[in-house]
Amino acid sequence: MKFVSHLDMNRFMTRLVNKAKIPIWFTEGFNQHAYFNFAVPLSLGFEGQYEILDLRIIDPAYSNEQLVADLNKESIPDIEFVKANEPVLKMKEIAFAEFKIIFEEVFAEKIERFFAREQIITQKTTKKGGTKDIDIAPLIKKAELSGNELTLILTAGNENNLNPTLVLSTLFELEQFKAEYSVVRTMIYDKKMQPFI
Amino acid sequence: MNEKEFERLLLSVQKPGRYSGGEINSVIKDKSKIDVRFAFCFPDTYEIGMSHLGMKILYSQFNAREDIWCERVFAPWLDFEEVMRKNNIPLFALESRDAIRDFDFIGFTLQYEMCYTNVLNMLDLAGVPLKSADRDESYPLVVAGGPCVCNAEPLADFIDIFFLGEGEEVDLEVIDLYKEHKKNGFNKAEFLKAAAKIEGVYVPSLYEIEYLPDGKIKSITTKDNAPKTVRKRIIADMDNCFYPENFVVPFIQIVHDRAVQEVFRGCIRGCRFCQAGFIYRPVREKSYEVVNHQAKCLCESTGYDEISLSSLSTSDYRELEPLLNNMLEWTEQNHISLALPSLRIDNFSEELLEKIAHVRKSGLTFAPEAGTQRLRDVINKNVTEEEILSTCKTAFEGGYTAVKLYFMMGLPTETDEDLKGIAELGQKIVDMYYSMPNKPKGKSVSVSMSVAVFVPKPFTPFQFEPQITKEEMERKQAYLKSCITTRKIDLSMHDSSTSFLEAVFAKGDRRLGAVLESAYKKGCKFDSWTECFDLQKWNEAFSECGIDPDFYSLRKRDYDEINPWDHLDYAVSKEFLIRENKLAHADTTTPNCREKCSACGANCYGKGVCFERR
Numbered sequence: 001m002k003f004v005s006h007l008d009m010n011r012f013m014t015r016l017v018n019k020a021k022i023p024i025w026f027t028e029g030f031n032q033h034a035y036f037n038f039a040v041p042l043s044l045g046f047e048g049q050y051e052i053l054d055l056r057i058i059d060p061a062y063s064n065e066q067l068v069a070d071l072n073k074e075s076i077p078d079i080e081f082v083k084a085n086e087p088v089l090k091m092k093e094i095a096f097a098e099f100k101i102i103f104e105e106v107f108a109e110k111i112e113r114f115f116a117r118e119q120i121i122t123q124k125t126t127k128k129g130g131t132k133d134i135d136i137a138p139l140i141k142k143a144e145l146s147g148n149e150l151t152l153i154l155t156a157g158n159e160n161n162l163n164p165t166l167v168l169s170t171l172f173e174l175e176q177f178k179a180e181y182s183v184v185r186t187m188i189y190d191k192k193m194q195p196f197i
Numbered sequence: 198m199n200e201k202e203f204e205r206l207l208l209s210v211q212k213p214g215r216y217s218g219g220e221i222n223s224v225i226k227d228k229s230k231i232d233v234r235f236a237f238c239f240p241d242t243y244e245i246g247m248s249h250l251g252m253k254i255l256y257s258q259f260n261a262r263e264d265i266w267c268e269r270v271f272a273p274w275l276d277f278e279e280v281m282r283k284n285n286i287p288l289f290a291l292e293s294r295d296a297i298r299d300f301d302f303i304g305f306t307l308q309y310e311m312c313y314t315n316v317l318n319m320l321d322l323a324g325v326p327l328k329s330a331d332r333d334e335s336y337p338l339v340v341a342g343g344p345c346v347c348n349a350e351p352l353a354d355f356i357d358i359f360f361l362g363e364g365e366e367v368d369l370e371v372i373d374l375y376k377e378h379k380k381n382g383f384n385k386a387e388f389l390k391a392a393a394k395i396e397g398v399y400v401p402s403l404y405e406i407e408y409l410p411d412g413k414i415k416s417i418t419t420k421d422n423a424p425k426t427v428r429k430r431i432i433a434d435m436d437n438c439f440y441p442e443n444f445v446v447p448f449i450q451i452v453h454d455r456a457v458q459e460v461f462r463g464c465i466r467g468c469r470f471c472q473a474g475f476i477y478r479p480v481r482e483k484s485y486e487v488v489n490h491q492a493k494c495l496c497e498s499t500g501y502d503e504i505s506l507s508s509l510s511t512s513d514y515r516e517l518e519p520l521l522n523n524m525l526e527w528t529e530q531n532h533i534s535l536a537l538p539s540l541r542i543d544n545f546s547e548e549l550l551e552k553i554a555h556v557r558k559s560g561l562t563f564a565p566e567a568g569t570q571r572l573r574d575v576i577n578k579n580v581t582e583e584e585i586l587s588t589c590k591t592a593f594e595g596g597y598t599a600v601k602l603y604f605m606m607g608l609p610t611e612t613d614e615d616l617k618g619i620a621e622l623g624q625k626i627v628d629m630y631y632s633m634p635n636k637p638k639g640k641s642v643s644v645s646m647s648v649a650v651f652v653p654k655p656f657t658p659f660q661f662e663p664q665i666t667k668e669e670m671e672r673k674q675a676y677l678k679s680c681i682t683t684r685k686i687d688l689s690m691h692d693s694s695t696s697f698l699e700a701v702f703a704k705g706d707r708r709l710g711a712v713l714e715s716a717y718k719k720g721c722k723f724d725s726w727t728e729c730f731d732l733q734k735w736n737e738a739f740s741e742c743g744i745d746p747d748f749y750s751l752r753k754r755d756y757d758e759i760n761p762w763d764h765l766d767y768a769v770s771k772e773f774l775i776r777e778n779k780l781a782h783a784d785t786t787t788p789n790c791r792e793k794c795s796a797c798g799a800n801c802y803g804k805g806v807c808f809e810r811r
């Protein structure tokens with residue numbers, strides 16, 4: 001869902017679990033609400049193909065298959081639930097995310113030259129609102145161009161999360177060109193580059 | 198335009214979720230199986246329009262019919278309008294993304310006067326000529342409903358059909374008539390003539406207005422056998438009237454982001470400044486069983502975890518106690534919060550009081566509207582100082598430290614004494630707080646008072662009254678400010694330029710159509726948004742059209758003057774409004790509909806509060 005922000009997505013899920021009558025665990029206290037957690041927020045404008053959602057079911061008899069079926073029954077066509085399983089890894093073990101960048105126009109030479117650099121210095125806004133120079137080259141695990149499709153594997157998770165928008169804006173700035181593109185997040189990996197489950 | 202291109206444009210503006218559609222419960226139909234396509238337009242932003250209950254009701258009701266596909270359209274915000282104009286994207290409906298230029302109907306809901314320029318802008322964005330006379334059979338019919346229709350004369354040149362009153366029945370009757378006419382070669386003029394025969398349908402082009410040399414109306418005459426007066430429609434039986442089983446649930450946050458359950462229409466009170474209190478008469482309630490059932494369905498189908506009850510004055514609902522008892526049962530169980538308005542709770546049982554105490558309370562607010570009992574009697578607002586003080590006391594004892602009060606300035610017969618009363622009431626609340634031995638410890642009190650400028654409205658006893666001048670308002674504002682001596686009172690007085698314009702259009706006539714068009718062409722839109730409102734442009738528009746706005750808003754009107762809305766019948770008679778106006782000037786209140794009937798005329802529908810046992 002391209003036009004949905006992370007906040008919107010949370011609102012959507014709250015309503016979806018109510019509507020689908022999922023026996024989900026509610027937080028306690030004053031403002032009780034259904035508890036769930038999207039592992040890695042997806043930026044507005046991106047599509048996601050492998051998104052991870054963590055939630056807790058309180059009915060032991062309620063199967064994972066049932067959960068997926070119930071959610072899909074009430075969801076909208078653009079948001080589909082694929083699979084549910086017991087958590088294998090902890091959220092903090094998320095290490096990388098894979099993106100497909102589809103360019104409308106390709107500047108293969110410039111793109112390849114950019115990713116071949118040893119150092120890619122860019123400015124990142126800090127939490128305090130200032131900017132600081134960082135080298136993003138070590139955070140780019142893979143960059144492979146094939147036709148007009150660029151596959152990027154970037155560090156993800158709480159620390160060192162690298163947003164592809166920053167990579168691309170740096171690319172345009174340093175290589176001095178501009179191209180329209182769209183972004184799909186295709187996979188989320190753990191440290192061993194295994195699909196996160 | 199291809200999908201990719203469109204998506205990219207959407208991503209270039211703020212809040213693309215306003216334009217993308219695809220929300221839960223939005224209705225998609227197969228075009229080939231549809232006879233009538235209806236573009237339901239709300240002339241303001243998505244967030245405001247999507248919060249509006251009337252739109253949700255009609256959207257669901259139209260779509261319950263297999264032959265109709267009703268889609269939603271909102272006014273694009275400035276940034277997206279620019280993108281649309283630059284890329285030649287015509288105004289489209291959210292569901293199908295089809296241009297509404299090709300629909301059968303473009304329907305507007307008119308909730309406030311300050312949206313009129315948006316109506317024009319949306320027609321223009323749709324690629325449709327603004328004036329009804331310039332649209333032949335190849336264009337959609339442009340229709341409008343909502344409270345402003347009780348005097349939408351300023352829009353008379355632009356709209357083909359107005360619907361008076363509640364739309365649930367009359368809208369569908371007109372659509373059915375349209376289908377019939379389409380079978381035998383559609384002729385717009387013939388259709389409009391036939392539609393005018395349906396009760397509640399007002400076709401402005403069939404009415405001719407003549408003016409006197411002094412600018413007042415000389416006569417209103419009809420053409421082609423259109424009825425002399427048009428009576429509003431109401432739904433008499435609320436228990437059996439349509440109510441949506443679901444709402445479209447937006448992704449982006451809207452103003453009222455929750456399920457809304459209607460409990461009754463109308464208001465028994467008859468506050469003399471309040472248009473809604475008159476044009477929705479008589480009060481018609483739903484039974485609590487129906488309300489409870491509908492509310493539950495709504496929560497289930499939307500997944501909302503918050504629901505509120507909707508009416509003009511929910512504490513006047515006769516079955517409030519059984520309703521709350523029933524609703525609290527399932528809302529608590531399902532973690533749904535029930536938003537309660539401030540209630541008169543005098544005669545509730547202990548048990549219910551305790552239950553309500555668990556429900557999250559909204560802030561403590563009052564609307565005394567005027568500062569002295571005398572002026573509250575004039576406006577027939579039956580809130581007393583004792584009530585306010587005692588409710589505040591209970592609330593302070595319960596831990597509240599903030600209270601909000603709403604007032605109006607420029608009410609008929611208002612003197613400086615009354616303004617001083619506003620400040621004094623605030624001071625009394627502050628003093629009471631500090632005199633309480635059991636006040637919340639270590640906290641100071643905050644009383645915020647918001648004072649708006651009174652706008653006289655048609656179909657109220659104050660329709661004859663002038664609005665105050667700008668100079669008078671400024672003087673009054675300064676005086677009121679000088680009356681406030683404590684920093685515990687936070688006084689806010691709105692910039693009132695929009696109130697002045699609102700008064701002009703509320704009581705205006707057809708000649709204002711030219712001003713609207715001119716202001717719109719100068720770029721006026723979203724006039725209810727301070728960041729967009731441009732008084733300068735409006736003043737230019739008035740002077741270019743040779744129209745004096747003060748003629749409409751600052752003039753006291755004689756009882757026998759013909760008003761631009763006198764051919765419209767909202768079931769409250771002009772005699773009643775005159776009676777009420779005289780009582781106001783005699784500082785005399787009128788009992789509410791449950792205490793005593795005041796013979797306003799609204800009993801003509803044979804239903805509602807008028808027939809309750811007193």
Ligand code: SF4
Pocket residue numbers: 478479480790793794795796797798799800806807808
């Ligand atoms: S006819 Fe009487 S009871 Fe009915 S709405 Fe009018 S004043 Fe109220």
